[in-house]
Amino acid sequence: MTAIKTTHVGSLPRTQEVVDFIFAREKGQAYDAAAFDAAMEAACAETVRKQVEAGIDIVSDGETSKISYATYVKDRYTGFDGDSPRNAPADLKMFPTFLERLKDDGGTPTYARPQCVGEVRSKGQGELEKDIANLKAGMAAHGATQGFMNAASPGVISLFLPNRFYKTRDAYLAALADAMRDEYRTIVDAGLMLQLDCPDLALSRHMLFTDMSDDDFVKVAGAHVEALNHALDGIDPARVRVHICWGNYEGPHVCDIGMDKVFSTLMKTRAGQVLFETSNPRHAHEWTVFRDRKTEIPDDKVLVPGVIDSTTNFVEHPEVVAQRIERFTDIVGADRVIAGSDCGFGTFAGFGAVDPAIAYAKLGALAEGAQIASGRI
Structure with a gap:
């Protein structure tokens, strides 16, 4: 029997203690650095357990210590300061009453999104090395043999931290790629899988590039992939995962670009594994893109479809999970499929649509569904 392995996109709910520490740092308030580190270590171990x-x-590690999957770079790299205007996704602007409801209900997270106002350079890998040590310690304590760590892609940084310094967008992407290279290498050299979060390859279509045609946007996404691949030069693609998504929020998503439009761009990433949404109602049908374009999937690519969603408190039935997995094992074989989640459950610290206990119940359903699928292969 081929056992289908299980994973998820990365972020998981933080404890209130962790959230309080993160926001104290975010707001420039005084806090005990040793107590901060101790809280992150303990919380990461519990998250692994x-x-x-x-x-x-x-x-x-559940991205325990990070304020968010993209803007954490402002704390680890020079060149970022101030704040930038918020821009709601195009689909939410189409339904202003729903957007207002999200704001009134606290459904939109509040955190700093600085602009790039100077040269982007690493401040060193000290904070990353703490995260790596915490994850590896948690894995050793609780018997996990495989781990991954998230890192922001050059493209997603450019999406959330807009350029006000470099002469061109391409120059900004190139600077980000050069700056992030050591972070990527540090994760891989630690024996972990590197996951690059790349919602810029889909989400940015209806956030930043709304005035473009789909074809023009695909060219932009292609430039993002070129920058990413440059940063990954010399790293074994088998140690790399790339995640694409259309935004981890409940909403109409009627402006999302289709997977068929960005499929070729995704396949060009120097990543052995690709993670993508297949559970949310706007993209659940797109498994057929992979079926119909099977010959365009490189033989060394492993598919990691999201077989549970991350924006609702429904706990998927394990049989539904199994059926979603089997769609992809029928396409590329069981040895090239890992069961994953659509997105993270704690994209922003202290914010998440899914109750923490339910998030882990959903992961349990994912694992049970993978067992069912494995037994039928």
Whole structure:
């Protein structure tokens, strides 16, 4: 029997203690640095324990110490300062009453999104090395043998931290790629899988590039992939995962670009594994893109479809999960499929649509569904 492995996109709910520490740092308030580190270490270990208990094979640190999956770079790299205007996705602008409801209900997270106002340079890998040590310690304590760590792609940084310094967008992307290279290498050299979060390859179509045609946007996405691949030069693609998504929020998503339009761009990433949404109602049908374009999937690519969603508190039935997995094993074989989630459950610290306990119940359903699918292969 081929056992289908399980994983997820990366971020998981933080404890209130962790959230309080992160926002104290975010707001420039005084806090005990040693107590901060101790809280992150303990919380990461507990996050790993819960993943293992739920049946997840390839675990993460839950992005415990990060304010968000993209804007954390402002704390680890020079060149970022101030704040930038918020721009709601185009689909939410089409339904202003729903957008207002999200704001009134606290459904939109509040955190700094600085602009790039100077040269982007690494401040060193000290904070990353703490995250790596915490994850590896948690894995050793709770019997996890495979782990991954998230890092922002050059493209997603450019999406959330707009350029006000470099002469061109391409120059900004190139600077980001050069700056992020050491972070990527540090994660891989630590024996972990590197996951690059790349919602810029889909989400940015209806956030930043709304005035473009789909074809013109695909050219932009292609430039993002070129920058990413440059940063990954010399790193074994088998150690790299790339995640694409259309935004981890409940909403109409009627402006999302189709997977068929960005499929070729995604396949050009120097990543052995590609993670993508297949559970949310706007993209659940797009498994057929992979079926119909099977010959365009490189033989060394492993597919990691999201077989549970991350924006609702429904706990998927394990049989539904199994059926979603089987769609992809029928396309590329069981040895090239890993069961994953649509997105993260804690994209922003202290903010998440899914109750923390339910998030782990959903991961448990993912693991149970993978077992069912494995037994039928």
